[in-house]
Amino acid sequence: MIYNQKTSIKLSLLLFGGISFQACYQAMSQENSTEKYAIVSKKREISNDTLPSSFGFGRKATQVEIDRLDIDVRPDGKGLPAGSGLAAKGKLIFDAKCFACHGVGGIGGPNGSLVTNKAPVAAARKEKTIGNYWPYATTVFDYIRRAMPFNEPGSLTNEEVYHLTAYLLRANEIIDENTVINAKTLPKIEMPARDLFIPDDRKGGPEIR
Amino acid sequence: MKMERLVEIAQKFPKKLSRRKLLGGAATAAVAIIQTAKGQTIQKGLSENLIGDDPTKKFGKPAGEVGSRSPFVKSVKKPSDISSRSPLQDFYGIITPSDLHFERHHAGVPAIDPSKHELLIHGLVEKPLIFTVTDLKRFPSVSRIAFLECSGNFRGGKENLTPQEICGLTSQSEWTGVKLSTLFNEVGVKPNATWFLAEGGDAAVLTRSIPVKKGWDDAIIAYAQNGEPLRPEQGFPVRLFLPGWEGNTGVKWLRRLELSDAPYYTREETSKYTEPIKDGKYRIFSFDIDARSIITFPSYPQKVEKGWIEIRGLAWSGRGKVVRVEVSTDAGKNWKIAQLNEPVLDKAHIQFRHLWQWKGEETEILSRVTDETGYTQPTLKQLFEARGSEGGYHMNPITAWQVKKDGGVLFKPETFR
Structure with a gap:
């Protein structure tokens, strides 16, 4: 490499075409080394195909490290934290932090309604809401906790998220105002859109689905 | 030339x-x-x-550290609040220049220091592990040229639409990373794991549930794109890349994978990324991108002249290889087999072309693709008949361009409502 550089500097001083000469020189030497490598790699090909049972890269995750990130909630309630919520308390939070995007009472905001509008709407397409389109109530908790409010994501306490979840379920007339929402009750709520969905049945082939 | x-x-x-x-x-x-x-x-x-x-007659610009685009080339993405579309009409060949790759994100592009970024894999595994970006790069690597398309990639309704506006939420790169199956082996995925949750490190902390089978089949934990580290808009420093699947499942800025025995029904796979089918039902977990093609030349707002025109376009399928593209220059009455430029890769954009002698008559030009499963790109009418007419995700209809007498080209909007 040192030899290479020296050679090219000299040539650059002597010739205007020094740069292209260097390029040629390197290309030639690369060709030679590739040829040599090809012989070696043929011999090694077979053993290289087998991966070791473990590479040993990465470090073991501690439970603390896992808990710090593991915020997801499943429909069966797995992942729901301690705490509980009530619709009346959720309304106070909603009116302070959510209505600007989602509308008064969760209807008609610039970023989409969350609550089904019972009044007759002139709009060509019915808005998809928590009440008419979300199959599981746990998703409401999970999504608010991970991504809302939009301008301050991840800023709500678990208790606040439970309150908001209760409020949105109540506003969609899925629970009554006295229902306490917690890790036990939330997974049991049957959402109106529970049976709205069918898993992808497209399979390729000539049929249009 | x-x-x-x-x-x-x-x-x-x-x-x-x-x-x-x-x-x-x-x-x-x-x-x-x-x-x-x-x-x-x-x-x-x-x-x-x-x-x-x-x-x-003039000594040119000296050699530089980073290449530049000619000032005569004005090729830009078309941004909205939530996405930015690739200028398909400007592309040659099959690779999307990285800075023109479409963008779609749900809470902006995060600024991530790769030295502080880690990927946690846990849940139904023998050994929950945390990998730094450096760790990931030590594993055997894989590179693959494949398209990435947002499943919400269809616009219509008016004549003055460009290919970029109609379906610019698709792009193609060479993706490099480690096979997810390699990492699955490393953590020891348990046999009862059937799904995994992929979670991003952006402000949406976006999550999708993915069948474990896809992880074993061909999923890539990608850290590079077209020979360089991922662009921030495409998930720097690490993203999930699922060949042929709707873009949203390829979670960017990937920070966590949790192996599970059930899907999570996250907001992105219930309230969003589900589409209407018949009888008031909606399709969920619709991952595969159906085969699609579009003529990118000539297209709006280009103008053509009488004589020989090479019609050019892109075709792709999320289910495998493109086997045939047909082009019609008489509004769909007759179809001719288009030439496919090599390479014709699996789950990849491919380039097609068809020579046409235009004599100045008013007509419509269209393309339709058939993939190796025997699926042929449908018309919008066929899609509406199969799914109802609400539209939604996974719309891949045949796109027609009207060629006017003066050589003007306009998109042909269709409605069957």
């Missing part, structure tokens, strides 16, 4: 520009012809430049 095209250009500027001069500056002339497709103004500007400035 086609001689007749050069002559054509030369004839347009007989006084200012001799044919000899054009051939002499072949490289620059090529740019002029490329620009023909895009409109007269650019073409004229270039020609004047050719006359006034002789690059053979």
Whole structure:
């Protein structure tokens, strides 16, 4: 490499075409080394195909490290934290932090309604809401906790998220105002859109689905 | 370079520009012809430049650290609040330049220091592990050229739409990373794991549930794109890449994978990324991208001239290889097999072309693709018949362009409601 550089500097001083000469020189030497490598790699090909049972890269995750990130909630309630919520308390939070995007009472905001509008709407397409389109109530908790409010994501306490979840379920007339929402009750709520969905049945082939 | 095209250009500027001069500056002339497709103004500007400035008489720009795009090339994405579309009509070949790859994100592009970024894999595994980006790069690597398309990639409704506006939420790169199956082996995925949750490190902390089978089949934990580290808009420093699947499942800025025995029904896979089918039902976990093609030349707002035109476009399928693209130049009455430019790769954009002699008649030109499963790209009418007419995700209809008598090209909006 040192030899290479020296050679090219000299040539650059002597010739205007020094740069292209260097390029040629390197290309030639690369060709030679590739040829040599090809012989070696043929011999090694077979053993290289087998991966070791473990590479040993990465470090073991501690439970603390896992808990710090593991915020997801499943429909069966797995992942729901301690705490509980009530619709009346959720309304106070909603009116302070959510209505600007989602509308008064969760209807008609610039970023989409969350609550089904019972009044007759002139709009060509019915808005998809928590009440008419979300199959599981746990998703409401999970999504608010991970991504809302939009301008301050991840800023709500678990208790606040439970309150908001209760409020949105109540506003969609899925629970009554006295229902306490917690890790036990939330997974049991049957959402109106529970049976709205069918898993992808497209399979390729000539049929249009 | 086609001689007749050069002559054509030369004839347009007989006084200012001799044919000899054009051939002499072949490289620059090529740019002029490329620009023909895009409109007269650019073409004229270039020609004047050719006359006034002789690059053979002036020492050029010195070598630099980072390459540049010619100032004569104006190729840009088209951003909205939530996404930015690739200028499909400007592309040649099959690779999308990384800075023109479409964008779709749900809470902006996070600024992530790769030295602080880690990927946690846990849940139904023998050994929950945390990998730094450096760790991931130590594993055996894989590279693959494949398209990435947002499943919400269809616009219509008016005539003055470009390919970029109709379906610019698709792009293609060479993706490099470690096979997810390699990492699955490393953590020891338990046999009862059937799904995994992929979670991003952006402000949406976006999550999707993915069947474990896809992880074993061909999923890539990608850290590079077209030979360089991922662009921030595409998930720097690490993303999930699922060949052939809707873009949203390829979680960017990937920070966590949790192996599970059930899907999570996250907001992105219930409230979003589900589409209407018949009888008031909606389709969920619709991962595969159906085969699709679009003619990118000629297209709006280009203008064509009478004579030979090479119709060009892109075709792709999320289910495998493209086996055939057909082109119609008479509004769908007759179809002819288009040429496919190599390479024709699995789950990848491929380039098709078809020579057409246009005599000035008003007509419509269309393309339709067939993939190796035997699926042929449907019309919008067929899609509506199969799914109802609400539209939604995974719309891949045949796109028709109207060619007017004056050479103007317009999108043909269709409605069957």
